[in-house]
Amino acid sequence: MESIGGGLALRKLSVNVLGLGVLGVITLGVSAIGFSALGLNTAQAAEVNVYSARQQELIKPLLDKFTAETGVKVNLITGKPDELLTRIRQEGRNSPADVLLSTDVGRLYRAKELSLLQPIESAQLTSKIPAQYRDPANLWFGLTMRARPILYVPSKVQPQELSTLENLADAKWRGRICIRSSDNVYNQSMVAGLIASLGADATAIWASDFAKNFAQPPKGGDRDQIKAAASGVCDIAIANTYYLAAMLEDPKDKAAAGAVKVFWPNQQDRGAHVNISGAAVLKHAPNKSQAQQLMEYMVSPQAQQWYAEVNHEYPVVAGVETSALLQSFGTFKADTASLDKLGALNQQALMLMDKAGWK
Amino acid sequence: MMMKKRQSLLWLALPLLLLLPMAVVFASWLTPDWQIWQHLAQTVLGTYVLNSLLLAAGTGFFSLLLGGSLAFLVARYQFSGRNWLSWALVLPLAMPAYIVAYSYAGLLDAAGPLQTQLRELTGWRYQDYWFPQIRSLFGAILILSLVLYPYVYLLARQAFSQQNPAWREAARSLASTGYVWKVALPLARPALLGGTALVMMEAFADYGTVAYFGVPVLTTGIFRVWFGMGDVAAAAQLSAVLCSLAILLVALELWNRRQLRYFDKSAGQRRLPRQQLAGWRNIAASAFALSILSLGFLVPAVALLVWSLEDPALWFQLDFAALLANSVGLATLSALIIVAAALVLVYGLRRKISTTLQLLIRGSGFGYAIPGTVIAIGVLWPFSQVDAQLDLWAEQFFGIRTGLILTGTIAALVFAYLVRFIAVAMQPLEAAFNQIPPSMDQAARSLGCNRWQLLWRVHRPLLAGPVWIALLLVFVDVLKELPATLLLRPFNFDTLAVRTFELASDEQLAAAAVPALTIVLAGLLPLIWLNRAAEGSSHAGH
Numbered sequence: 001m002e003s004i005g006g007g008l009a010l011r012k013l014s015v016n017v018l019g020l021g022v023l024g025v026i027t028l029g030v031s032a033i034g035f036s037a038l039g040l041n042t043a044q045a046a047e048v049n050v051y052s053a054r055q056q057e058l059i060k061p062l063l064d065k066f067t068a069e070t071g072v073k074v075n076l077i078t079g080k081p082d083e084l085l086t087r088i089r090q091e092g093r094n095s096p097a098d099v100l101l102s103t104d105v106g107r108l109y110r111a112k113e114l115s116l117l118q119p120i121e122s123a124q125l126t127s128k129i130p131a132q133y134r135d136p137a138n139l140w141f142g143l144t145m146r147a148r149p150i151l152y153v154p155s156k157v158q159p160q161e162l163s164t165l166e167n168l169a170d171a172k173w174r175g176r177i178c179i180r181s182s183d184n185v186y187n188q189s190m191v192a193g194l195i196a197s198l199g200a201d202a203t204a205i206w207a208s209d210f211a212k213n214f215a216q217p218p219k220g221g222d223r224d225q226i227k228a229a230a231s232g233v234c235d236i237a238i239a240n241t242y243y244l245a246a247m248l249e250d251p252k253d254k255a256a257a258g259a260v261k262v263f264w265p266n267q268q269d270r271g272a273h274v275n276i277s278g279a280a281v282l283k284h285a286p287n288k289s290q291a292q293q294l295m296e297y298m299v300s301p302q303a304q305q306w307y308a309e310v311n312h313e314y315p316v317v318a319g320v321e322t323s324a325l326l327q328s329f330g331t332f333k334a335d336t337a338s339l340d341k342l343g344a345l346n347q348q349a350l351m352l353m354d355k356a357g358w359k
Numbered sequence: 360m361m362m363k364k365r366q367s368l369l370w371l372a373l374p375l376l377l378l379l380p381m382a383v384v385f386a387s388w389l390t391p392d393w394q395i396w397q398h399l400a401q402t403v404l405g406t407y408v409l410n411s412l413l414l415a416a417g418t419g420f421f422s423l424l425l426g427g428s429l430a431f432l433v434a435r436y437q438f439s440g441r442n443w444l445s446w447a448l449v450l451p452l453a454m455p456a457y458i459v460a461y462s463y464a465g466l467l468d469a470a471g472p473l474q475t476q477l478r479e480l481t482g483w484r485y486q487d488y489w490f491p492q493i494r495s496l497f498g499a500i501l502i503l504s505l506v507l508y509p510y511v512y513l514l515a516r517q518a519f520s521q522q523n524p525a526w527r528e529a530a531r532s533l534a535s536t537g538y539v540w541k542v543a544l545p546l547a548r549p550a551l552l553g554g555t556a557l558v559m560m561e562a563f564a565d566y567g568t569v570a571y572f573g574v575p576v577l578t579t580g581i582f583r584v585w586f587g588m589g590d591v592a593a594a595a596q597l598s599a600v601l602c603s604l605a606i607l608l609v610a611l612e613l614w615n616r617r618q619l620r621y622f623d624k625s626a627g628q629r630r631l632p633r634q635q636l637a638g639w640r641n642i643a644a645s646a647f648a649l650s651i652l653s654l655g656f657l658v659p660a661v662a663l664l665v666w667s668l669e670d671p672a673l674w675f676q677l678d679f680a681a682l683l684a685n686s687v688g689l690a691t692l693s694a695l696i697i698v699a700a701a702l703v704l705v706y707g708l709r710r711k712i713s714t715t716l717q718l719l720i721r722g723s724g725f726g727y728a729i730p731g732t733v734i735a736i737g738v739l740w741p742f743s744q745v746d747a748q749l750d751l752w753a754e755q756f757f758g759i760r761t762g763l764i765l766t767g768t769i770a771a772l773v774f775a776y777l778v779r780f781i782a783v784a785m786q787p788l789e790a791a792f793n794q795i796p797p798s799m800d801q802a803a804r805s806l807g808c809n810r811w812q813l814l815w816r817v818h819r820p821l822l823a824g825p826v827w828i829a830l831l832l833v834f835v836d837v838l839k840e841l842p843a844t845l846l847l848r849p850f851n852f853d854t855l856a857v858r859t860f861e862l863a864s865d866e867q868l869a870a871a872a873v874p875a876l877t878i879v880l881a882g883l884l885p886l887i888w889l890n891r892a893a894e895g896s897s898h899a900g901h
Contacts, residue, residue: 049850055861056853057870075850078861082586083846086736090743094750094763096850110589181573183583219494219573220464223866227470232478232485243866251669252869256470350587354402359575 047073048290051088052101053081054277058311059101065306066297072290081107088116093284098291103277104185106192108140109343111280118283120292128299132336133276133316142276143298144313145334147241148190149272151226151260156235164266165194165273168236169209177210178225178234181218182353185346186240186275191353192345193273196338200348207356218359223247230259245312245325264332271333275342277313370707370716373700377723380737380778381602384729387595395584395593403575407597410496411563411577411604414503417496418562421504423555425651426511431543433512434519437633438644445516446890448648449831451655452509453882455839455856457567458875460502461868462659464571465666467493494572503562505655510561511554513828514787517893518550519543521794521824549793552612553786560605560728560782566842567860577601578730591736598733605728609721660879663872673870677858682874686838686854687881689769693776694834700777701784701829702822706814709792724782731779731842738775738847742766767849775843780836784829791825792818827893834889835882855881 052059056078063074077084081102088095088111100117102108111117112135119138126138133142150162156176168177180187194203215234222239226247229237237260247257264272279298281291297303304315308322315322399407432438433445451459465471469485478484492498522543544551566578577597585594636644667673704720711717726734742765753761765771795818803817841856848857855874862871 055865056858057861058865077848077850078853078857079845080586082589082591083732083735086591087739087846090736090739091763091766092743092747094743094746094760094766096763096767181570183570183579183587185586188587217573220468220571221866224464224468224470227468231468231470231475233469246867250869252666347588347590350583351398351402354398359573 045073046071046287046290047075048287048294049075049096049098049285050077050101050294051084051097051099051282052076052078053084053103053107054078054101061310062298062303062306063294065302066294070293070297072293074294082110085111085114085116088282089114095282095284096286097282098285098287099294100280100282101277102140102279103146104189104275104342105142105278105339106185106189106275106343106346108135108278108280109340112139113343116282117280118285118288120281120295122292122296124296125299128317130316130318132339134278135340140278140280141295141299142278142316142339144277144304144307144311145274145316146277146313147272147274147332147334148186148238149241149329149332150263150265151229151237151239151244152263153229153235153259154261159261159263162263162265164269165190166198166206167265168213169206171209171213173213173236175213175215176235177213178215178228178237179218180221180225182350182358186222187238187353187358188346188349189275189342190238190273191349192342193335193338195345195349195352196341197270197335200352203349204352204355207352207358211353211356211358214358223253226260227253227256230256241326241329242312244329245323248325262329264330266335267333270337271335274314274334274336274339276316276339367712367716369703370710370712371719373703374707374716374719374723377700377726377778377781378719379741380734380775381722381726381729383737383740384595384602384733385599387592388599390592391596392590392593395588395590396596399580399584399593403580406575407577407580408600408604410574411601413496414500414565414569414574414576415559415562415604415608417500418503418507419555419559421500422508422511422558423551425504426508426513426554426558427515427544427547427551429508429648429651430512430515430547431519431539432644432648434516435543435633436636436644438636438641438648440645440649441633444645444648444652445894446887447652447656448512449509449835449886449890450652450879450883451506452832452835453839453879453886454506454656454659454875455567455841455859455878456503456506456565457571458663458859458863458871459506459655459659460499460568460571461863461871462662462666463493463498463502465868466658466662467491496572496574499565499568499572499574502568503565504558505651507558507561508651508655510557510783510786510832511551513832513893514550514554514790515547517787517824517828518547518790518794520894522546550787550790553790556609556612557727557783557786559608560725563601563605563728564730566730566732577604581730581733595733595736598729602725602729606722606725609725613721660876663868663876666869667872667876670869673873676870677873677877679877682853682855682858683877683881685852686856686878689772689854690834690837692769693773693780693837694830696773697777697780697833698784698788698826698829701781701788702826704781705785705788705792706818708789723778724785726778727780727782729779731775731840731844732846734779735775735843735846738771738778738843739766742771742774767847769849769852772844772847772849775847776837776840779840779843780833783832783836787825787828787832788822791822795821824893827889831886831889831893834885838882839878 050063056076060076063076066072067074084100085107088097100111117139121138125141129141134140152162182188191203191207194206222243225237225239226244228234244257247253266272279295281288281295285291299317301320304317304320307313308315308320312323312326314326429448433441467473474490564578566582569576570579577600581594581597584590584597704723708717708720746763746766749764750761753759799817800813803813808816839856841860844854844857855878859871859874859878
């Protein structure tokens with residue numbers, strides 16, 4: 001008898017499940033229509049749609065300030081840069097995207113090559129951003145600079161032993177270097193920068209010698225390379241400065257970050273490798289004037305200051321102070337000549353690293 | 360006749376819809392870029408394929424071992440802590456695998472607390488001693504096994520606890536000592552292998568763990584080609600290769616058990632009472648279950664909690680209410696839709712309408728072996744095409760632009776989940792359906808039941824348990840789903856998984872711990888509740 005009772009209860013549950021399923025499908029349909037209707041209605045209010053490769057935490061506060069000052073509402077989608085580009089391409093002329101925020105120049109170049117961008121003629125942008133940090137045709141604009149120096153453990157490496165990135169391919173560094181996988185765009189840009197100045201053949205030889213000097217197969221992120229150096233796995237780590245700065249502010253990682261020092265390579269020639277984060281307005285942008293307004297806000301002193309303080313990136317606008325931590329890393333000459341070539345050379349850099357056995 | 364045709368149409372339309380994104384992926388092969396393929400073949404392709412196979416096989420093996428043995432223990436024995444371990448053993452599933460990988464790397468790396476302590480105690484330097492490398496292919500296999508074994512565990516527990524006590528009595532009376540190997544395991548085989556197939560597909564599609572551990576596999580290759588070379592087509596082609604490997608594996612399994620059928624005609628009748636363990640056996644059983652739970656869940660969760668508490672302000676920076684509402688709402692809605700669709704498909708399989716249909720339905724489950732991002736592109740393409748056509752048409756005839764109606768909505772997102780997770784819902788349902796002998800259907804039909812009554816009065820009560828398990832699995836999977844959510848979500852719509860990923864990708868592990876642990880908390884109550892419902896219904900006949 002009991003089993004019949006159990007069966008009845010179950011039957012009720014299953015009815016609920018089925019009912020909920022049907023309800024779910026209906027809700028889904030209605031909400032899909034509702035969402036799009038909402039989208040059509042709110043199009044009149046002043047707003048701007050941002051597709052951002054910079055993660056929410058490092059952009060939302062700035063966008064909120066923009067909204068507070070201008071009254072323009074900002075809608076945000078964050079994601080990986082190439083995924084955002086794919087989405088924009090698929091959405092085609094219906095794409096709601098106004099502004100694309102990228103964390104590296106290669107993706108801005110790619111967006112330009114795919115004809116996804118439109119030029120912005122703004123005296124504010126062109127006067128504030130030096131020419132080497134923006135597209136000649138004003139299709140994209142750099143906002144901050146990110147540097148990738150050599151980090152060394154002072155007890156094991158004397159700074160006078162260091163000179164250039166090329167020098168790290170020397171056999172005396174065998175088993176002493178930590179660097180992350182060549183999957184990462186920072187390394188791809190760095191090698192693209194080398195191809196731009198040394199040529200492909202010389203860079204290929206450099207890459208295979210350099211890969212022989214790794215202390216371990218590449219793994220982990222930039223912070224992990226610094227930690228590995230601090231714990232004795234290697235004597236030299238390559239990482240972006242804002243990771244080092246963030247570690248120095250993190251109670252957990254402070255000690256490891258304190259164990260390495262910054263060396264700026266290639267100061268006698270082209271300068272240290274840098275990349276830039278930037279912004280562009282998309283071709284089918286429905287809110288072009290608000291988009292331009294947002295771009296101009298991004299180069300205002302307070303916005304540039306915010307980037308410098310919160311994420312320890314170097315401002316592109318002259319006269320804006322960097323954070324105290326960044327200042328402690330010293331000033332340096334940056335390799336800005338190759339910036340516009342990084343995007344075009346990225347694929348070549350990748351294939352070259354494949355052949356060099358740089359995992 | 361009309362009736363039958365209309366029904367078949369439903370069973371044809373649903374798999375075709377589900378196969379559409381995969382068709383987009385395979386269609387990339389229409390325009391192959393041989394130059395890139397030549398480069399890949401000469402340099403890294405062999406390593407990618409070999410590592411992917413090793414990863415899937417290794418993870419499948421260990422998950423089967425862990426999940427199968429734990430399921431047998433929990434289903435058949437009573438031991439200290441069994442009642443709470445029964446649901447707690449599912450917990451590792453609630454944490455994104457890559458987060459577990461991050462926390463283990465943080466603990467076991469050269470810079471981690473363990474090795475640092477070791478060096479301080481002994482005075483050794485880094486190269487003076489041997490320590491297992493967690494960031495390696497084997498490390499990835501271990502981590503993935505520890506978080507994925509619950510798939511096998513849940514399916515097998517259901518199967519073991521439903522086995523007829525008469526089998527054991529028969530084995531005993533024959534003085535057979537091989538009851539477990541000769542009776543229990545073969546009977547649970549569809550469930551065990553079904554769970555293992557899920558684990559292997561998940562391992563094939565994993566990106567976060569292997570990328571962080573620096574293990575080159577097909578998925579890391581896909582993103583390398585896409586992001587590094589800007590070549591979406593080549594990335595899709597690599598995904599097709601990955602999917603083909605998964606299809607091959609499952610085909611092999613199906614071929615292997617081609618003639619075998621395991622039916623339990625007494626299903627739904629009396630259940631095997633759990634055997635009380637005593638003495639050292641009791642302790643050993645508890646210790647085994649607890650240690651797996653610790654490795655898969657407690658250790659990484661506690662490590663994350665401790666790291667996040669070093670800066671307690673991290674806990675007050677999140678917009679918890681919105682993130683929770685988005686995550687849980689999306690997971691609930693998707694779980695209901697996906698399990699409903701899976702029921703339809705599995706029922707279609709049982710009815711054996713035609714071989715083509717069977718193949719189509721089977722094929723629609725392979726979305727699980729393709730990385731979520733690639734599925735997302737497969738969804739994006741048809742949706743945006745429909746939008747573009749509607750927009751053009753509306754402009755031509757009415758002079759208005761309709762813009763994006765489907766793309767960038769929750770509907771697109773849920774559809775992507777449907778394609779990706781239908782296999783997760785189908786496995787437990789199919790395993791359960793397979794245990795219902797056709798003779799039971801025939802008996803019901805001969806007693807005058809029509810098809811619907813058969814479904815309603817005979818199958819439904821028998822499927823209640825597996826339905827709860829399917830809901831549980833899909834709910835937890837959607838809760839932690841990242842790649843498709845990231846690519847397809849609407850404006851200003853974030854989930855806990857998205858926030859976890861963003862912070863982790865910026866290498867802020869302590870900050871990422873907060874949303875990661877919230878995912879676990881959000882999954883905890885539904886998990887306990889659904890697990891109780893599943894266990895309750897498998898013992899309903901008591």
